[in-house]
Amino acid sequence: MLQACLNGTRTRKDHPAVPCTPSEIAADAAKAIRAGAAELHIHVRNEREDESLEAEDVARTLSAVRERLPGVPVGISTAWPILPDSAARMNRLRSWQVLPDYISVNIHEPDAEWIVMAAQARGIGVEAGLRSEADAERFAAMPGRDECLRVLIEIEVPDPGRESAAVRRIRGILKRAGCRLPILLHGAEVTMWPMYIEALLHGFDSRIGFEDGSMLLSGVTARDNEELIRTAKLIEQRF
Template identity: 45%
Template structure:
């Protein structure tokens, strides 16, 4: 499965094509679906461009995307940095009316088990985000695998070799715990394309998009998210 991560916490100062508003995200969703992406990962924005989990902003964005790409699964980030931050954002998650299909939860954050429970109670699937082997150890020790849709092995190193080394340590921890959940492997900046290639080699899911990096495999800056999606599909062969 190829997921398109459209914007993350980036602004147009990083790349003018970063989609921010609900309408921009909806237009980008159409483009990446046509390019071959199967699912979406977005960071909802407030009117001022800041990341938000506020229910009305999330509903507006999810509705716009669903009108544009009916049936395409939509996931959102729930990072602890998103205002109002920390456990105060739990109220927003609890009050969502228009719900995403799934949401990612970073196991490196103190309240990760609580956020997973909030999402599960709300009928929202969970992507468990593991940035390193410490996150993996916490995941297998504290989280009921049945509460999760998949594991995100999210390598934050910009060095491809370091990222793949860490990813395989995470894979080993998951195997030892008999975790049979689907895995999505992705990198960041310089490790984006090594992780995409390794995901395809191992028959895993992966993701691509401006959130993770703006460069194509040849080093050129992508014109848009759809360019990145097409490049990832070409690597799959």
């Protein structure tokens, strides 16, 4: 499964094609799905184009995407920097009237367990984001672990080879804990394409898009998310 991560924390200053408004996100999502992505990961923005977890912003963005792409799974970020207050984040999640199919929760964040349980209580799927062995150990002991949708392993430090040592160590912790959830492996910037290729080699899900990087394998900046997804699908054909 290839997920398109359309914007992340990026702004138009990073790349003019970063989608920010609901209509831009919906149009970009439609192009990414046509190019071969199967799911979407979005950072919701408010009318000032700042990241948001407010119910009206979540509803506006999800409704715009689903109008264009009915039936396509859509996930949103709940990253701590969007709203660095545990009680406020919990209240926002509980206030949503239009629900995403899943949310991404970074397990290194202080209130990760509570956000996971709150989402699951509302029937929202959870992608558990792991960046380190410590994250893996914490997740392995977490209530509701096995009810999560999948594990996201993000590797930001280059480690050449067929399988990076960091991925191997994180997977080892999960296996010893009896965790058999699907894995989505992805990188960021210089590791985006190496981790995508590693995911193909090992049969993991992956993601590509402006959140993780804007460079093509050639080192040229991509025009948009569609070009990144099309490049990923061309690489996939070689495996």
